[in-house]
Amino acid sequence: MNTQGVVREMRASWAFIVRNFNLIKRYWKWELVFFVYTIANSITMGFIGKGVEAFSGAELDTSYLILYMLLGSILWGYLSILFEIVAETVAWERWEETIEYTFMAPIKRATHLLSVCGFAILYGILRAGLILLVVSAFFDLDLSKANVLSATGILAVASFSFIGLGMVAAILPLISPEKGVQVVHIFQALLLMFSGVYYEITVLPQWMQNVAKFSPATYALKGMRSAILDGKGFSELWSQIWPLLILGLFLLPAGIYFFQLMEQWAKKRGVLKRSG
Amino acid sequence: MSYALTTENIKKVFKKNKKTIHALKGIDLQIREGEIYGLLGPNGSGKSTFIRIASTLLIPDAGKIEIFGYDVVKKASKVQRLINRVSVEASFFRKLSAIENLLFAAGIHGISKKEALKKIYAISEKVGLDKGRLHDPLEDFSRGMQQKVAIARAFMTEPKLMLLDEPTTGLDPRAKREVQSLILHMKEKMGATILLTTHDMEEAERLCDYVAIIHKGRIIVKGHTEKLKAMIAHKIKNPTFEDVFMEFTGVSFDEAEYEEAESA
Numbered sequence: 001m002n003t004q005g006v007v008r009e010m011r012a013s014w015a016f017i018v019r020n021f022n023l024i025k026r027y028w029k030w031e032l033v034f035f036v037y038t039i040a041n042s043i044t045m046g047f048i049g050k051g052v053e054a055f056s057g058a059e060l061d062t063s064y065l066i067l068y069m070l071l072g073s074i075l076w077g078y079l080s081i082l083f084e085i086v087a088e089t090v091a092w093e094r095w096e097e098t099i100e101y102t103f104m105a106p107i108k109r110a111t112h113l114l115s116v117c118g119f120a121i122l123y124g125i126l127r128a129g130l131i132l133l134v135v136s137a138f139f140d141l142d143l144s145k146a147n148v149l150s151a152t153g154i155l156a157v158a159s160f161s162f163i164g165l166g167m168v169a170a171i172l173p174l175i176s177p178e179k180g181v182q183v184v185h186i187f188q189a190l191l192l193m194f195s196g197v198y199y200e201i202t203v204l205p206q207w208m209q210n211v212a213k214f215s216p217a218t219y220a221l222k223g224m225r226s227a228i229l230d231g232k233g234f235s236e237l238w239s240q241i242w243p244l245l246i247l248g249l250f251l252l253p254a255g256i257y258f259f260q261l262m263e264q265w266a267k268k269r270g271v272l273k274r275s276g
Numbered sequence: 277m278s279y280a281l282t283t284e285n286i287k288k289v290f291k292k293n294k295k296t297i298h299a300l301k302g303i304d305l306q307i308r309e310g311e312i313y314g315l316l317g318p319n320g321s322g323k324s325t326f327i328r329i330a331s332t333l334l335i336p337d338a339g340k341i342e343i344f345g346y347d348v349v350k351k352a353s354k355v356q357r358l359i360n361r362v363s364v365e366a367s368f369f370r371k372l373s374a375i376e377n378l379l380f381a382a383g384i385h386g387i388s389k390k391e392a393l394k395k396i397y398a399i400s401e402k403v404g405l406d407k408g409r410l411h412d413p414l415e416d417f418s419r420g421m422q423q424k425v426a427i428a429r430a431f432m433t434e435p436k437l438m439l440l441d442e443p444t445t446g447l448d449p450r451a452k453r454e455v456q457s458l459i460l461h462m463k464e465k466m467g468a469t470i471l472l473t474t475h476d477m478e479e480a481e482r483l484c485d486y487v488a489i490i491h492k493g494r495i496i497v498k499g500h501t502e503k504l505k506a507m508i509a510h511k512i513k514n515p516t517f518e519d520v521f522m523e524f525t526g527v528s529f530d531e532a533e534y535e536e537a538e539s540a
Contacts, residue, residue, distance in 0.1 A: 018380070
């Protein structure tokens with residue numbers, strides 16, 4: 001690609017980011033509603049952590065448990081927003097009937113998808129930070145050991161895999177205008193179940209633990225918990241970083257490839273436009 | 277003679293609920309550069325399917341289609357730089373303003389914001405869009421106004437081939453006349469080649485240099501607007517396009533629309 005081509009792709013990328021920002025600005029009341037919903041979920045998880053001592057009767061490190069559950073909930077909120085924005089790349093545009101105009105624009109699909117994902121990551125991180133800020137008012141959180149820098153580093157490395165998974169999720173509304181978005185939720189639920197969002201994966205049956213090894217969320221959660229709860233530095237988290245790098249290296253190009261493959265399929269079947 | 281669009285035996289079949297619909301049954305067209313080519317047919321005759329294929333949004337099952345010498349399927353990104361489209365639905369992010377929608381469209385076509393703003397203001401004047409309303413959400417615009425923004429969006433990228441898929445359907449008579457004037461302006465001032473699909477006989481007569489009548493996925497007849505009428509002038513005095521359609525298809529346009537609706 002020549003310089004002019006790169007500039008064109010960069011302009012297109014920026015256009016997607018600005019458009020998504022404008023859409024969020026215009027729908028801010030709904031964003032607020034979903035933000036409150038996520039906070040309610042996170043606070044509930046925090047209280048479950050706090051309540052364990054009461055119903056188990058054992059003396060436990062409640063502060064650790066609260067933070068353990070909250071981190072699961074916040075990362076889950078981050079993943080959910082990422083999947084939603086990426087999956088809606090197709091679903092929202094189909095609903096607005098703009099999909100054909102976007103898909104006939106002379107840009108690379110990778111630029112299109114990566115820009116939407118880039119926006120989703122920035123928005124997701126901002127949202128996760130705000131949630132942590134709000135829920136910390138409800139609990140006496142001990143963040144003295146927290147290594148925020150290495151937690152951010154883990155999130156950044158994990159994002160490559162999450163983008164790849166998001167693109168795979170975006171295929172679902174592309175191939176099924178009627179049920180695709182709902183299936184994305186099933187996909188998320190499976191990730192939730194296998195990745196140890198609210199528990200250590202060691203409590204899972206062996207075959208589920210084997211599946212969990214292929215989920216980037218497993219390593220992201222473990223790494224973030226180690227950074228925040230135990231204050232581990234980035235270099236100490238290598239056992240989480242390398243699987244994330246390998247998964248990212250595979251999932252990111254695979255996501256783009258499969259999306260393009262299914263776009264061709266949708267163009268053959270004529271399902272690009274149909275509204276669900 | 278150079279051609280903007282050529283097709284050979286384009287076929288498209290859709291399978292819907294165990295039903296097979298032969299949308300296009302072998303379309304051959306040659307559109308010369310700089311002309312307004314009308315694809316005239318009732319609803320469901322295959323016009324929009326053809327436009328979608330030319331727009332790189334649908335892949336044909338058989339046949340070949342080229343735009344300015346580029347294969348539409350194999351060289352889609354090259355083709356996308358040369359075309360733009362206005363469809364029957366204006367298709368915008370309704371909550372966003374006209375200018376936000378237009379800047380987004382410019383951005384994904386690789387146009388800088390500075391250049392896009394210059395174009396938007398210039399085109400708004402041409403298409404009769406009040407600059408003061410450019411910051412209003414599209415959902416507050418009338419259908420006619422939305423269609424003008426859609427035309428501005430297509431103008432902005434300066435396409436060599438403009439694909440207009442029933443751009444005046446559903447517009448009130450005044451808005452319809454304004455959009456038709458814009459189409460003529462587009463041809464005269466910008467030298468664009470235009471493929472216009474319509475089921476409006478008068479519109480086809482007013483705007484098109486050359487017309488192909490499509491019925492049940494087949495081109496029934498094609499030729500210069502005046503020549504087509506002249507072909508049946510010996511049978512009917514002062515023939516209209518409605519008469520041309522009936523002569524070559526054996527059914528009236530209204531009957532054809534009813535038949536297509538029944539079989540859909």
